[in-house]
Amino acid sequence: MAVLQMQRISICALKKDRKQILELLQRRGAVELTDLPLQDQVFGKSDTQEQKSLFEKAASTASQAVDVLNEYVPEKTSMLAMFEGRRAISGKEYDALCGKRDEIYETASHLVSLSKKIAENRAELVKLQTQLDQLAPWAGLDVSMRFTGTRTTAAFIGSFAEPLTLEELYRRVAELAPEVQAVNIDLISQSSEQTCIMAVVPRGDAPALEEALRSMGFMRPPSPSKLPPSEQIGILSQQVKEAEVAVQSAQAEIISQAKARESLLFLSDYYTMRAERYQAIGCLSQSRSTFLLAGYIPKPDAAALEAALTSRFDLAVELEDPGEDEDVPCALRNNGFAEPVEGVLESYGLPLRSEIDPTPIMACFYYFLFGLMFSDFGYGALLCIGTGLVLLKFKNMEPGLHKMIKMFFFCGISTAAWGIVFSSYFGDVVNVVSRTFLGHEVSIPPLWFLPLNDPMKLLVFSMAVGVVHLFTGLGIQLYLHLKHGDYKSALCKVVFWYMLVGGLIVFGLSTDMLVSVLQLPFAVPAAIGSVFGWIAAVGAVGIVLTNGDGSNPAVRFAQGLYELYNVTGYLSDILSYSRLLALGLATGVVGSVINQMGSMGGKTIPGVILFVLVFLVGHVLNFGIELLGAYVHCNRLQFVEFFGKFYEGGSRPFSPFAAHTKYFKFKEEN
Amino acid sequence: MMANMGIAFAILGAALAACLAGAGSAIGVGIAGQAAAGVTTEDPAKFSKVLILQLLPGTQGIYGLLIAFLCLSNVGVIGTPVEISLAKGVMYFFACLPMAIAGLMSAIYQGKASVSCISMVAKRPDQFGKAMIFPAMVETYAILALLISLLAISGVGAINI
Known part of the structure; x- marks a missing residue:
């Protein structure tokens, strides 16, 4: 099996069938479209960017509506839901939902606007609450906070940033402005952070009192209300109630739409598909009444698709093998044992x-x-x-x-x-x-044996597995070189390495040192060992002599030596398999x-x-x-x-x- | 007095293997966890991927535990008590060192590699397979150290001194 062979497919068909043909191709999902650059007097391209983004917007509105529903009416999902996959939908269901798409879209926009309304009202609530908090200390004042006095008296409304008693206030005013004869101070509210007062004096004494108050740290309210604070508080409270009711009713309305979830999901998918179709249309070359489509198709699927197309529409399908230097996409197909990896x-x-x-x-x-x-x-x-x-x-x-x-x-x-x-x-x-x-x-x-009692045995086994694994990889490289008829590379890059690494391993197994370190139960006879030693030497010489590609023989030799240095790479590769032992x-x-x-x-x-x-x-x-x-x-x-x-x-x-x-x-x- | 020091050295070795390798893993998993938390804030769907990357530097602690346990059971602290000479105790101590030191350093640097790979996954979630390999490269050296400590401990047990 392995890599699927790709073919180029070209379809020429009538424009009136365009929608059906594209729908068929989309459902089959077997063709990768290529953008046809063909443009002349007869063929042109249509710009579909606008429609495509329109559909994408509709799809995202539907998804947003689903998000809104999920926020207010969370769907119960089990831990295993991730395994469930997409539900298959029948043609009948599809047609039914498709017919209602405008209606569903309206629901979606409505849900999105409801959620926007909730957000706006919530922001409004925060604002109102801040205003109420600011007004609260002034609740006892029964004139407007902008009140400045009558014809003969002047009024000062404001606060000090410290707790003061009425007595203290009178005392300080008397100290700072002894000339002021008649002053009336009303304490409106007092807390540990501020004291709110209203002071009334005859107009003549106003400048002196103002001076005195200012030196005591008197501040006018930052945003005085026109209405008396108590009335203003009433109005604001009413607005708070209205905003709360608006939020609740919007929430209730969202909850009542919970059943629309499925159809909204459908709508999102539906418009995603249409957007993809319009992108596909952008790839086509079109004349007044025909269009051309080109792409790649896996060879095994080609015949079935050709049959399906020609039986339904009047069109021409052409299949050909792609050229050598084309950028062909890659797909794999394997049996049930290999496919999982x-x-x-x-x-x-x-x-x-x-x-x-x-x-x-x-x-x-x-x-x-x-x-x-x-x-x-x-x-x-x-x-x-x-x-x-x-x-x-x-x-x-x-x-x-x-x-x-x-x-x-x-x-x-x-x-x-x-x-x-x-x-x-x-x-x-x-x-x-x-x-x-x-x-x-x-x-x-x-x-077989207990690894903990004999870790050396498992280590040797792990490395042996490693050698098999590496040599298999090298074998695939050999196969590829032979398949491409590159016999020189097969010899220099693979066979010599087999000789060198394989020879060294067998030679090593014939030496006492390695046998005792690895605690092997056997040793390769010295004679065979030396034969493999010679094989390794031939491999090494071969690598040094053939792997350089410079024109100067000295440079070539140096390059060959460097290539030989890769033998350390093989050593570390084989040692790397010791992780089999360690993790085991x-x-x-x-x-x-x-x-x-x-x-x-x-x-x-x-x-x-x-x-x-x-x-x-x-x-x-x-x-x-x-x-x-x-x-x-x-x-x-x-x-x-x-x-x-x-x-x-x-x-x-x-x-x-x-x-x-x-x-x-x-x-x-x- | 000196005769009893053998077991003390062996336990020192076991303690170092567990402590240093464990501390290294704690640092590595810790810094990777900070990066992972940042990515998850932006995109909770990447949780499982960054969690795997965060856990990668955690293995050194387990290798350290493994060596410590093997050492303790070989000297009889766990299981049946055995007589340990001073020389043998010092041997166990040295046998534990590769895992302790390589475990400490490799876990810290593996943690740093994990941090970079977590930010890689944040930008290119499709490259998760490759992102996993970079921290695993660092771990190779912890595994080699584990191997040597393991072989040394089981070898020391067979020496009669």
């Missing part, structure tokens, strides 16, 4: 046209390495059951999520299998429970620590309760962290070590003209 490949980059799709090979290694790092039967079984249930229950999941869940399902199987191989069941829960609560220790023997052991040992902590209560009832609690909390934490670790490091081994040997990636992903809706799926009916 496509997501991992996509996050690195899709294969270039000169490369193959490494997904199937990568999938085998991915599951294998993931399981080796997570390696616990209990965790693997949990992962398997969890993802399996989700897969069974939610058939309608979005493809990306579905792939990921399925990937973890396979990883779970591998994890459980490795758990049996290394006898890890939630760490050593079988041993701990039997020892603590049953009195005699039971242990399940490992299928970490899962088991941390699990054992948790079990041991839990069993500290001994064989008592509180002890059992403690064990259950520690077991649950501890293993959930360990499961999460180790799962993350295994996932990240599995990706790293693929991206850095494996892909480093043969893969570049970076192709443009295939993005067909389709209904990119958020809430519903519009099925092709037939």
Whole structure:
């Protein structure tokens, strides 16, 4: 399977069928449109930007209305809702809702305006409340705050920024303005921060009193009301009530529209689709009564689409293979076993046209390495059951999520299998429970060996796995060179490296030092070792002599030497696989620590309760962290070590003209 | 007196492995958490992605715990007590050092790499797969240190001094 072969498709059709043809293409979602630059006396392009943005605006109004509904009438969603995917909508439902679209749009605008009204009234409420707060100290005043006096008297209304008693006020006025004979001061309100007063004097004494008051820190109110404060307060309170009622009625109205949610979601999708269609129209070249459309289509889908189009419309379809230097988009198609790891490949980059799709090979290694790092039967079984249930229950999941869940399902199987191989069941829960609560220790023997008793053995195994992984990557590079007929590169870049690295490994295994360090049970006979030593030497000489590309022989030789230096890269690549051991052991040992902590209560009832609690909390934490670790490091081994040997990636992903809706799926009916 | 110092050295090693690696992880996860909180304020939908990136520097603490536990159970503080000579205790101490020191430093720098990758995900959420790899590169050295500490501790157990 692997990379889908793309074909160029060109369609020439009548303009009267344009809408139906585009609708059909959109529902099938099999063609990526290319912008046709063709413009002459006959063919021109139409500018659809305006309509498109109109539809986009309508779609966003509908989404805003849904947001408003969600704010006031929250929809109850379960934790698992994310797996549910978009609901498929039948043609009948589609037509029914489509007919009501203007009505729904009105509802949407109304909801948005209601929410705007609520926001405005809330802002108004804040403003009114501030005014009320400012007026509150003046409530006792029964004239306007702008009152300045009568014909014969002058009035001063204002405040001091300190608490003052009436006596104190009279005393200070008498001290500061002894010439003022008759003054009447009314205390309107007093608090710890301010004292509000009204002072009345005969007109003649006004300047003297004003001077005295000012030196005492007298301030006139910043925004005096025209009406007496008590009346003004009444008016403001009335306005507050009105604003509150307006907010409540708008809220009630929004809540009454809760049923419109589905149709609003539909409307958002509907206009999104129409906007996409208008963007597509912008890609076409059109004459007075015909139009031309061009794009890419995966070869397996081409025949079916051609048949569907020609049976319904009068048009011409032309399919051809794309040229060598065209920027062809890339799409993958794999079987159920390999497909789940496509997501991992996509996050690195899709294969270039000169490369193959490494997904199937990568999938085998991915599951294998993931399981080796997570390696616990209990965790693997949990992962398997969890993802399996989700897969069974939610058939309608979005493809990306579905792939990921399925990937973890396979990883779970591998994890459980490795758990049996290394006898890890939630760490050593079988041993701990039997020892603590049953009195005699039971242990399940490992299928192979216990890693903690013999870490060296697992380290050697991890590196051996690494060598296989790396050599497979190198093998793919060999295949690619041979496929392109580039025999020189196949020899210089791959075969010599096989000879050098492979030769060095076998030679190393024949030396006493390496055999004793790695605690190997066997040693390669010295004779065979020296033969492989020579093979490695030939490889090294080959690399030095052939990998330079300068014209000067000395420069070429230097470049070759530099290339040979990459052998350290192979060393670090192989050592990098020691993470398989480290992460594998970490899962088991941390699990054992948790079990041991839990069993500290001994064989008592509180002890059992403690064990259950520690077991649950501890293993959930360990499961999460180790799962993350295994996932990240599995990706790293693929991206850095494996892909480093043969893969570049970076192709443009295939993005067909389709209904990119958020809430519903519009099925092709037939 | 000196004969009993062996076990003290071994426990010092175990404590250092747990303390330093744990402290490094705490710093790393802490600074990454600050960045993650900032991104989540702007876009709560990115929570799960930035959470994963935040957690990446947390593994060193677990490796430290693992080494400390192995060391403690080898010298009999956990489980059946065994006789530990001074030389052997000092060996355990040194065996713990790689994890302690490399764990401390790598967790801090992994945290810094995570912070940058969190801001990368904030701008380009589609590049999450690549963003995860950069902090994981730093972790390689913690894993290598873990490996050496692990092999050393299990090797010291087999030496008869």
